[in-house]
Amino acid sequence: xxxxxxxxxxxxxxxxxxxxxxxxxxxxxxxxxxxxxxxxxxxxxxxxxxxxxxxxxxxxxxxxxxxxxxxxxxxxxxxxxxxxxxxxxxxxxxxxxxxxxxxxxxxxxxxx
Amino acid sequence: xxxxxxxxxxxxxxxxxxxxxxxxxxxxxxxxxxxxxxxxxxxxxxxxxxxxxxxxxxxxxxxxxxxxxxxxxxxxxxxxxxxxxxxxxxxxxxxxxxxxxxxxxxxxxxxxx
Numbered sequence: 001x002x003x004x005x006x007x008x009x010x011x012x013x014x015x016x017x018x019x020x021x022x023x024x025x026x027x028x029x030x031x032x033x034x035x036x037x038x039x040x041x042x043x044x045x046x047x048x049x050x051x052x053x054x055x056x057x058x059x060x061x062x063x064x065x066x067x068x069x070x071x072x073x074x075x076x077x078x079x080x081x082x083x084x085x086x087x088x089x090x091x092x093x094x095x096x097x098x099x100x101x102x103x104x105x106x107x108x109x110x111x112x
Numbered sequence: 113x114x115x116x117x118x119x120x121x122x123x124x125x126x127x128x129x130x131x132x133x134x135x136x137x138x139x140x141x142x143x144x145x146x147x148x149x150x151x152x153x154x155x156x157x158x159x160x161x162x163x164x165x166x167x168x169x170x171x172x173x174x175x176x177x178x179x180x181x182x183x184x185x186x187x188x189x190x191x192x193x194x195x196x197x198x199x200x201x202x203x204x205x206x207x208x209x210x211x212x213x214x215x216x217x218x219x220x221x222x223x224x225x
Contacts, residue, residue: 043218094213096211
């Protein structure tokens with residue numbers, strides 16, 4: 001089993017729908033991240049969390065919200081999906097400052 | 113200005129050549145720097161990390177860090193077709209968002225036989 005698991009792996013949703021992407025990890029890491037990837041734009045940080053009570057906005061948080069339900073779980077929500085949120089989304093974890101980030105398999109989201 | 117910027121590419125090199133990938137960062141408080149490789153449709157995977165000024169070598173890969181110039185690079189020697197991928201530079205920031213991990217836009221590398 002993967003150490004960082006994202007569900008669903010693929011999702012097609014309609015404009016205006018609420019959707020949640022889930023991430024769970026078995027690595028015991030405190031830090032978790034949500035990134036969005038569009039062609040040619042690398043990984044853009046949406047939200048990050050350094051522990052259960054710490055949630056921070058990244059570069060592109062508008063239109064997104066997150067919930068850190070436990071050390072192992074970090075969910076990303078699109079309250080009202082729009083087509084330009086069509087992208088590949090990655091969850092990542094790290095043990096602490098200056099340590100390697102480990103990525104989930106990604107969720108390919110299409111908003112029609 | 114993006115916090116981490118990479119040379120736009122794409123970069124194409126012949127098999128056996130040296131591929132040079134470059135990255136600059138804007139936050140002087142950045143402490144840690146990473147190079148990830150990402151194959152199409154896959155998750156990024158770590159190749160190298162570097163914390164101190166100078167060079168760090170691991171097999172065919174060499175990471176170089178110059179904090180005064182805020183510059184990080186990755187050299188791939190004896191490039192192979194299997195090295196063809198997108199390479200992502202990342203840095204952890206300092207200041208009020210200490211430890212935030214930020215990525216550049218990536219450089220697509222193609223190694224042709």
